């Protein structure tokens with residue numbers, strides 16, 4: 001199955017993608033994770049992407065399209081995948097459609113995870129990530145057992161540079177202007193399912209499960 005998880009930053013796409021990976025046995029493909037890894041390793045791609053990411057701006061289309069084209073050709077993507085954070089612009093969606101055609105494949109479903117803006121700001125400003133294993137926590141709603149330490153691997157937790165409030169407001173504006181039009185684009189293609197992204201991880205996961213039948 002080939003799936004896209006669409007939704008604003010903080011809607012919980014990454015969390016749901018990880019749960020689906022376990023359930024469906026297909027990989028999560030997150031352009032944000034690929035870019036953050038490149039930044040951490042100091043590669044040329046990372047150096048190019050970092051200034052955009054720190055400002056909460058989108059990395060140029062040709063860069064992320066190149067990343068995705070390469071990633072989708074890897075053997076683990078043959079049975080399907082969950083796209084998390086891609087596409088984010090109309091040119092990216094069109095490039096994805098072309099890449100799928102060249103691989104004789106098509107998209108099965110697009111889930112739009114919808115959450116009110118003020119909830120997103122609260123979720124993102126409280127979000128903390130483990131340096132070691134990438135596990136996510138929230139200072140209010142899912143704190144670690146020991147402050148600042150990962151329950152799973154014990155490594156330290158940090159706040160992403162782009163999870164500061166001012167940057168978050170900017171990322172949400174970018175989402176509205178550049179990514180939200182994709183909801184109508186996929187609706188026209190008959191692929192869209194809207195998911196209420198409020199509530200607990202478990203509740204949202206059940207809605208995702210129902211939407212996928």
Ligand code: AMP
Pocket residue numbers: 009031032033035052053054056057058059060061064084085086087088092162171
């Ligand atoms: P995310 O983890 O999906 O919120 O992505 C973090 C940051 O990586 C975004 O704010 C962008 O700067 C960049 N990024 C991730 N995916 C894309 C994409 N498809 N197009 C452009 N920039 C992206």
